[in-house]
Amino acid sequence: MASIFLTCCSPRALARPRTRNPIPNRSSPDRHSRSPNRNRNSNLKPQKSKYKSAPQPLTLSGGEATTYNRLPLKEDVEAPSLSFAATEFKLSDSSVVETDEDDEVYRLSREKEVEVEEDGMDSQLRVDYGKFEVYEINSDVEEDDCDDHNDYSREEVSTKTVNKHSSNRFYETEEEEEFTNGQTVYLSDFEEGVVKEKGVPAVMRCFDRAKIYVKAGDGGNGVVAFRREKFVPLGGPSGGDGGRGGNVYVEVEGSMNSLLPFRNRVHYRAGRGSHGQGMMMNGAKGEDVVVKVAPGTVVREAGKEEVLLELLYPGQRALLLPGGRGGRGNAAFKCGSNKVPRIAENGEEGPEMWLELELKLVADVGIVGAPNAGKSTLLSVISAAQPTIANYPFTTLLPNLGVVSFDYDSTMVVADLPGLLEGAHRGFGLGQEFLRHTERCSALVHVVDGSSQQPEFEFDAVRLELELFSPELAEKPFVVAYNKMDLPEAYENWPSFKERLQSCGIEPFCMSAVMREGTHEVICKAYELLQKNKGPNQEFEGWPDPVNLNHVADTVQKQRRSPINDFEIFYDSGSNIWHVVGSGLQRFVQMTNWRYADSERRFQHVLEACGVNKSLTKMGVKEGDTVIVGEMEMVWHDSPESSGPSNMKKRYDPTKWPQLM
Ligand SMILES: Nc1nc2c(ncn2[C@@H]2O[C@H](COP(=O)(O)OP(=O)(O)OP(=O)(O)O)[C@@H](O)[C@H]2O)c(=O)[nH]1
Numbered sequence: 136m137a138s139i140f141l142t143c144c145s146p147r148a149l150a151r152p153r154t155r156n157p158i159p160n161r162s163s164p165d166r167h168s169r170s171p172n173r174n175r176n177s178n179l180k181p182q183k184s185k186y187k188s189a190p191q192p193l194t195l196s197g198g199e200a201t202t203y204n205r206l207p208l209k210e211d212v213e214a215p216s217l218s219f220a221a222t223e224f225k226l227s228d229s230s231v232v233e234t235d236e237d238d239e240v241y242r243l244s245r246e247k248e249v250e251v252e253e254d255g256m257d258s259q260l261r262v263d264y265g266k267f268e269v270y271e272i273n274s275d276v277e278e279d280d281c282d283d284h285n286d287y288s289r290e291e292v293s294t295k296t297v298n299k300h301s302s303n304r305f306y307e308t309e310e311e312e313e314f315t316n317g318q319t320v321y322l323s324d325f326e327e328g329v330v331k332e333k334g335v336p337a338v339m340r341c342f343d344r345a346k347i348y349v350k351a352g353d354g355g356n357g358v359v360a361f362r363r364e365k366f367v368p369l370g371g372p373s374g375g376d377g378g379r380g381g382n383v384y385v386e387v388e389g390s391m392n393s394l395l396p397f398r399n400r401v402h403y404r405a406g407r408g409s410h411g412q413g414m415m416m417n418g419a420k421g422e423d424v425v426v427k428v429a430p431g432t433v434v435r436e437a438g439k440e441e442v443l444l445e446l447l448y449p450g451q452r453a454l455l456l457p458g459g460r461g462g463r464g465n466a467a468f469k470c471g472s473n474k475v476p477r478i479a480e481n482g483e484e485g486p487e488m489w490l491e492l493e494l495k496l497v498a499d500v501g502i503v504g505a506p507n508a509g510k511s512t513l514l515s516v517i518s519a520a521q522p523t524i525a526n527y528p529f530t531t532l533l534p535n536l537g538v539v540s541f542d543y544d545s546t547m548v549v550a551d552l553p554g555l556l557e558g559a560h561r562g563f564g565l566g567q568e569f570l571r572h573t574e575r576c577s578a579l580v581h582v583v584d585g586s587s588q589q590p591e592f593e594f595d596a597v598r599l600e601l602e603l604f605s606p607e608l609a610e611k612p613f614v615v616a617y618n619k620m621d622l623p624e625a626y627e628n629w630p631s632f633k634e635r636l637q638s639c640g641i642e643p644f645c646m647s648a649v650m651r652e653g654t655h656e657v658i659c660k661a662y663e664l665l666q667k668n669k670g671p672n673q674e675f676e677g678w679p680d681p682v683n684l685n686h687v688a689d690t691v692q693k694q695r696r697s698p699i700n701d702f703e704i705f706y707d708s709g710s711n712i713w714h715v716v717g718s719g720l721q722r723f724v725q726m727t728n729w730r731y732a733d734s735e736r737r738f739q740h741v742l743e744a745c746g747v748n749k750s751l752t753k754m755g756v757k758e759g760d761t762v763i764v765g766e767m768e769m770v771w772h773d774s775p776e777s778s779g780p781s782n783m784k785k786r787y788d789p790t791k792w793p794q795l796m
């Protein structure tokens with residue numbers, strides 16, 4: 136385990152919530168303008184002699200804020216398990232923090248010692264580095280995060296951590312602390328997969344993930360009515376059927392490129408069908424609801440792995456949940472033996488479900504690289520996209536898409552992703568949050584900041600992160616674009632970088648994104664790779680079979696059509712209760728309107744006809760036993776002429792009566 140030293144501010148400062156953005160304010164004079172004019176001094180094509188004679192000052196934007204990402208050796212990361220319990224990582228040769236053996240919580244994967252200065256008191260604070268998530272974000276996102284109601288409460292998490300460290304004054308007042316090097320640390324439980332969720336601001340989390348509730352409309356009820364009209368004696372039953380409930384559709388909206396709208400709306404309910412009316416008037420159909428998602432959205436049922444839908448192309452529409460059938464009115468029950476039926480059905484309940492949406496951007500080429508390498512600048516140069524560009528790491532918090540067009544026929548969609556940090560595959564930084572968006576890319580462009588201290592290591596770091604995140608991702612064809620060639624240090628490093636990569640069989644490209652030099656070659660190469668490795672986007676020929684998209688609705692319909700005599704019986708010997716379970720039977724119970732006298736008779740008849748009574752007798756039901764079918768609870772009575780369940784009562788009455796004192 137490793138240790139790290141942290142300088143603490145005054146306790147007052149600690150107690151106060153502090154911005155997580157260690158980056159200079161936008162209005163701050165420290166911050167460099169993104170205008171290419173600042174590079175006017177530097178020549179477009181650096182000439183060695185010129186830089187030697189009059190080297191450009193290192194204050195040129197683009198070179199100074201580059202973060203150098205040193206990665207641990209791959210074996211060091213891979214060897215230990217990432218599980219929570221008692222795992223040791225050796226990230227450096229620093230001293231290992233002693234942890235309390237009794238407390239499993241403190242036995243974490245990595246620990247770094249933090250030196251704290253507090254009110255003149257210098258002390259060595261032992262901080263469990265594994266509990267921190269390190270990232271930098273910009274302040275407007277932070278605000279967004281704060282007002283998120285669905286957000287996992289960071290305070291909750293911190294409180295837990297505070298309790299664990301209750302003996303430590305530093306943690307009693309502080310949930311976040313800044314490292315001296317400008318990084319902000321949040322306390323959170325270090326549990327694989329959970330850390331990322333808790334630490335990532337809502338706007339970023341909701342960018343490509345959402346959880347929504349959908350419900351198809353219930354069918355309208357049928358009614359009992361009789362025709363009464365002058366000169367029409369015995370007009371007969373005239374109760375109309377209820378209207379069908381509205382359906383739930385999921386449709387791909389081409390203009391959407393995130394799932395952020397689902398932050399504002401979570402519940403999608405289709406309208407219920409109108410009830411039938413007298414004079415044979417059927418109810419109106421309920422209003423459909425269309426859930427619009429971005430191209431590339433994967434739909435799952437909440438908590439399940441199985442993918443229900445994968446919606447890739449604008450205009451695709453899937454019928455997810457069909458609305459409930461309208462109940463029949465008494466006119467529908469008229470028959471030769473019963474010309475005056477006093478019975479009508481309830482509308483069928485519409486199915487409901489919680490869905491998890493996940494967006495994997497449909498891009499042909501993904502631009503990856505360390506923070507501040509110039510990825511967004513490249514995208515802005517090659518496409519009409521206008522991503523935010525600034526001279527500090529993690530300017531890009533959400534992926535940006537741009538369309539590169541070579542001519543009318545050949546275009547490709549390019550995604551600029553947030554920068555990758557050391558440990559990104561374990562949730563550090565932001566990049567990993569969005570790495571899955573490259574899974575659908577056919578090629579990658581690695582932008583390397585040539586002005587960083589060791590561009591080769593920066594490149595290796597990103598490669599390693601990709602590999603650790605997903606080996607398939609690392610196998611995708613890629614172009615290496617060595618950026619910022621207009622800066623002297625980049626120019627000087629280029630030969631060694633090129634040599635190093637060539638020795639590995641990679642032919643790197645050099646460019647200056649700001650000066651728009653060399654970018655065309657890079658993008659042409661990426662296009663060439665794309666053509667060679669056509670992904671799912673290119674394989675698409677024509678619209679997919681619409682029946683496939685409606686398979687969820689088909690399953691629901693199939694379930695609805697299941698025969699009424701398809702049931703199972705379970706016996707609870709402790710309480711003498713017989714449970715009769717079968718979707719056809721349960722649906723029948725739900726649609727029976729018990730207010731009408733004929734309904735109970737019909738129900739008894741159905742139980743007899745579909746063999747429930749016979750099966751119960753065979754299984755040994757006794758006088759007084761309870762029989763439960765759907766929401767109805769009955770008592771079994773043996774009688775010589777006809778035995779069967781009677782004394783029906785609803786198991787749970789949904790009506791909530793006010794409590795009278
Ligand atoms: N001198 C020089 N500066 C560049 C060049 N390309 C980008 N920059 C500068 O580098 C800084 C970072 O550029 P971005 O495009 O925001 O970098 P990024 O990789 O998108 O950064 P993140 O979004 O934070 O990961 C900006 O100040 C750019 O103006 C270049 O070719 N030459």
Ligand SMILES: [Mg+2]
Nearest residue numbers: 510511530531
């Ligand atoms: Mg960027």
